[in-house]
Amino acid sequence: MRSNSLPPSAENPPNYATPSPSARVHNAGKGHFIALSWFGRIFSPLQADLRFDEYGMYFPEGARLPKALKTIVSAGHTSPNANQPASFLSWRHFDVPPIFEWRWLGATMMFQINALDHELHFLGYxxxxxxxxxIQIKWANYHQSRLLQLVHNIENAIQARYLKHSHVIAIQQRVALEYPRWHTWTQSAPLGKTVKEAVIKLEAMHRWDHSDIASLREGYIQKQLHIYADFFQRVESNPLTDKQRRACIIDDDNNLLLAGAGTGKTSVMIGRAGYLLTSGQARPEDLLLLAYGQKAAAEMDERIKHKLAIQSIKTSTFHSLGLSIITHVEGKNPTLSPWVNDEQEKTKWVLASLENQLQTESYQKQVVAYLSNYYHQPKSPFDFDALADYSRYLNENNVRTLKGERVSCFVHLHIANWLYKHGIEYRYQAKYVFDIKNKHLRENRADFYLPQDDVYIECFVLDKEGNTPCYIDKNRYQEMIKNKREMHRQHGSRCIELFYHQYAKGKFNSALKRAASKLQINIAPLSNESLLHSLQKTHYLSELAALFCQLIGLYKSTIPGKFSVKTVMANVASKDAGIDTQQVRTAFTLLRPIYQDYQKHLIQHDYIDFEDMISKAIMYVENGKFTAPWRYIMVDEFQDISEPRSRLVRALRDCALTVGALDEKCASLTSSGVKTRRKKGQSASLFCVGDDWQAIYRFSGSDVTLTTQFNQYFGQSSENVLDQTFRFNNRIGDVATQFVSQNPAQIPKNICSLAKVADPRVSLLYSDNKTSSSEVLLHQALAALAGKADKKYEQVNKSGKTEKNRLTESDGIKNISRERSKPTVYILARFWFQLPDREGLEVLNKQYSNLHIMCLSFHAAKGKEADFTIITGMSRGKLGFPSDKVTSPVVEALLPKQETFEHAEERRLFYVALTRAKHRVYVLAEMTEASPFVTEIINGTYDVELISCDET
Known part of the structure; x- marks a missing residue:
């Protein structure tokens, strides 16, 4: 039970203040005294008896005291009259009661003042x-009020609110100061019952360990669960689960709630806000709720309004929060740049700025060097397992020469660009000008032919040990090289031989230059103007402008302050990710004048952009120009947070000034016994809800490690998990959990489904027939869902058995139809272009009229749910899934550090796709170009239904 006051009694007197001089004179002849020993009467520095009363000790006139002690007692000097005490030492100064040792020449009193040890010798036995x-009673009577008040405050604090980590530290620090004053002597001392009980409690507090703290917290939680059971029962449409209720109550300094897909995280956000208000721990103005998008914020506000009947709580986006902070500090509403919602116009402006910079010769030269040497991200042919994979990479990343030609490898790209820049006419993949008798070479072509000089260039894909990529037969390749050399010898043709290992070591340019000089090839380098004119035709400049537009936003949101290439390079060095530093340095050197023009444009028009909203808000909070009024900060979808946003959250947490009643009591625990008025209160409570398994926005700056390493960034934290999903059944959950958990960096969770089914509910519809398209598979899945399947398809179970089954979900449709008119079906894909367009979707909804069909990308589907989902686009490559699209090293320089686990974010994206469905997921796969995720599912131990959709 909480004690509201300390009862007055002989055992609990008021705290004694230092007596006035007149009171000390009045008491000088009263109280108790300790006479000197016979030896002390001659040699003691006291020269007279030592007296004490309830206020302290009195030293006789002329006592010779140590300098440190004399400084203290001199403040108590009253009168030079020898009949009156000259010095006084209050019990306040004694750290613990004095103790005595009895020696040959008298007793010695040992005492501690302000942590310094002192001794008075030759006292009477x-x-x-x-x-x-x-003496012990007098000391205890003087100090007991502090002891009782401390224990009282701690007990009240434990019962009043959740025991935060910062409260534990404050309590332990204060107990550590008070405990040594009582624990060595009180067991045998003649103290009253109240004081002895307080000492026992203090000793227990001194021995607190993790289990004790956990027990105290659990006691508080159970009490709150009982008191607010009715609130938790009715706050949402369905009663909150036990773990949801606990998440509402637990209130450490920093709280991370890992909420799996469909586990009701929004219900916790609503429930926690309502609980804080209902329990009186907060007022509406004490709460800050943060969401990512305006739509999510509006939905949160609507639910709060509906469920809690409160109008005054408004959910902010990070941008609107930043805007309000800037407005508060600057005293006016800043003007948003019109480009914040028009990326196309922003890119056009960047292109115009780029073209303006190209008026200078030095900038022209740098742009040409960058586009010809660094624009494409090269990959070694030795990095691929099949020639088709390497070719696909080149095609999907649109690798082209400065003339706009497609090439079969990056080595050829380098040669073509060098020849073009040096004004050397060439033909790529040219036929030989002479007849070839060797049948093995008849279909071969020269890599390059220089018609004006009648010179061939042959480039051989060999490393320095003479090895070929794994997909090329080494012996046959070496034989081909031998045959080509013999062919050129027979025809007397001039040939330049180049090797991949020269390219890998950066020796291609010098090799080409030497060969051109030796063969007297005419070199007439093109002017920068000519090269730029050619680049404009091939859209290189517009693509570079789009890249620079992206970099401006990323730079402003990643690196505060003035533009600095040096800072970018330091950021690259910290990643240790094998990024081409020269490429990054060149790109950001080119970006610098455009970035500076962009900033000048904003200043001249008094604009701010989205990045300014965050960066300026951080600056104003960190330098103290804005003080957060919120005591509770709640962040939704925390797994999507970026470092700047998390920095803003941390700054708001740490600058909170509002101090509640309990906080004031806890503040007193950090002092030396006297409650002082604090200018700054405790940090706000931080509550973040997210799921590292659904972190899918690294490309925009989100950093999953801020979730997986939460306490390293925010400090000591409480981590809790919502592990019961209300959306998908257990068989979908098992597959999704197994798949995402392959990455050991993900936080382990055991998601339990409320809905239990016996048979597999993830069906892989596949076709080995090259003529069967994804569209055919899509119609077969929709027909099954619509209950119209009239064909039999071969179903291959994971056990290896083959049987004839009807591909149908008609029973499931009937069950859903009882609740509403049509079941919902999401068709999901990694990219929008892989989905039916608007007209195609209309056709599908007419054709399958008993279904409500929608199309969404995986990213757009996050946070949504449907009765059934159909996942398409499960093929390999840059535009497949997982996407092999390579992020430019220049962009990588500003993104969070890449994860080491292969396809880590794409794997989480597939988890998001799998967990949108309530009842069943269909995964469509054309096996001729099957995604590695499909291969993993088929070859692994996943509990899926494999259905071949080829007619038998």
Whole structure:
């Protein structure tokens, strides 16, 4: 039970203040005294008896005291009259009661003042022994109010609110100061019951360990669960689960709630806000709720309004929060740049700025060097397992020469660009000008032919040990090289031989230059103007402008302050990810004048952009120009947070000034016994809800490690998990959990489904027939869902058995139809272009009229749910899934550090796709170009239904 006051009694007197001089004179002849021993009467520095009463000790006139002690007692000097005490030492100064040792020449009193040890010798045996108990009683009476108040405050704090980590530290620090004053002597001392009980409690607090703290917290939680059971029962449409209720109550300094897909995280956000208000721990103005998008914020506000009947709580987006902070500090509403919602116009402006910079010769030269040497991200042919994979990479990343030609490898790209820049006419993949008798070479072509000089260039894909990529037969390749050399010898043709290992070591340019000089090839380098004119035709400049537009936003949101290439390079060095530093340095050197023009444009028009909203808000909070009024900060979808946003959250947490009643009590625990008025209160409570398994926005700056390593960034934290999903059944959950958990960096969770089914509910519809398209598979899945399947398809179970089954979900449709008119079906894909367009979707909804069909990308589907989902686009490559699209090293320089686990974010994206469905997921796969995710599912131990959709 909480004690509201300390009852007055002889055992609990008021705290004694230092007596006035007149009171000390009045008491000088009263109280107790300790006479000197016979030896002390001659040699003691006291020269007279030592007296004490309830206020402290009195030293006789002329006592010779140590300098440190004399400084203290001199403040108590009253009168030079020898009949009156000259010095006084209050019990306040004694750290613990004095103790005595009895020696040959008299007793020695040992005492501690302000942590310094002192001794008074030659006291009488009888008097010292007689007065030990009295001294302890007097000291205890003087100090007990502080002890009782401390224990009282701690007990109240434990019962009043959740025991935060910062409260534990404050309590332990204060107990550590008070405990040594009582624990060595109180067991045998003649103290009252109240004081002894307080000492026992203090000793227990001193021994607190993790289990004790956990027990105290659990006691508080159980009490709150009981008191607010009715609130948790009715706050949402369905009663909150036990873990949801606990998440509402637990209130450490920093709280991370890992909420799996469909586990009701929004219900916790609503429930926690309502609980804080209902329990009186907060007022509406004490709460800050943060969401990512305006739509999510509006939905949160609507639910709060509906469920809690409160109009005054408004959910902010990070941008609107930043805007309000800037407005508060600057005293006016800043003007948003019109480009914040028009990326196309922003890119056009960046292109115009780029073209303006190209008026200078030095900038022209740098742009040409960058586009010809660094624009494409090269990959070694030795990195691929099949030639088709390497070719696909080149095609999907649109690798082209400065003339706009497609090439079969990056080595050829480098050669073509060098020849073009040096004004050397060439033909790529040219036929030989002479007849070839060797049948093995008849279909071969020269890599390059220089018609004006009648010179061939042959480039051989060999490393320095003479090895070929794994998909090329080494012996046959070496034989081909031998045949080509013999062919050129027979025809007397001039040929330049180049090797991949020269390219890998950066020696291609020098090799080409030497060969051109030796063969007297005419070199006439093109002017920068000519090269740029050619680049404009191939859209290189517009693509570079789009890249620079992206970099401006990323730079402003990643690196605060003035533009600095040096800072970018330091950021690259910290990643240790094998990024081409020269490429990054060149790109950001080119970006610098455009970035500076962009900033000048904003200043001239008094604009701010989205990045300014965050960066300026951080600056104003960190330098103290804005003080957060919120005591509770709640962040939704935390797994999507970026470092700047998390920095803003941390700054708001740490600058909170509002101090509640309990906080004031806890503040007193950090002082030395006297409650002082604090200018700054405790940090706000931080509550973040997210799911590292659904972190899918690294490309925009989100950093999953801020979730997986939450306490490293925010400090000591409480981590809790919502692990019961209300959306998908257990068989979908098992597959999704197994798949995402392959990455050991993901936080382990055991998601339990409320809905239990016996048979597999993830069906893989596949076709080995090259003529069967994804559209055919899509119609077969929709027909099954619509209950119209009239064909039999071969179903291959994971056990290896083959049987004829009807591909149908008609029973499921009937069950859903009882609740509403049509079941919902999401067709999901990694990219929008892989989905039916608007007209195609209309056709599908007409054709399958008993279904409500929608199309969404995986990213757009996050946070949504349907009765059934159909996942398409499960093929390999840059535009497949997982996407092999390579992020430019220049962009990588500003993104969070890449994860080491292969396809880590794409794997989480597939988890998001799998967990949108309530009842069943269909995964469509054309096996001729099957995604590695499909291969993993088929070859692994996943509990899926494999259905071949080829007619038998």
């Amino acid at each position: 009888r008097g010292s022994k007689t007065q030990v108990d009295n």
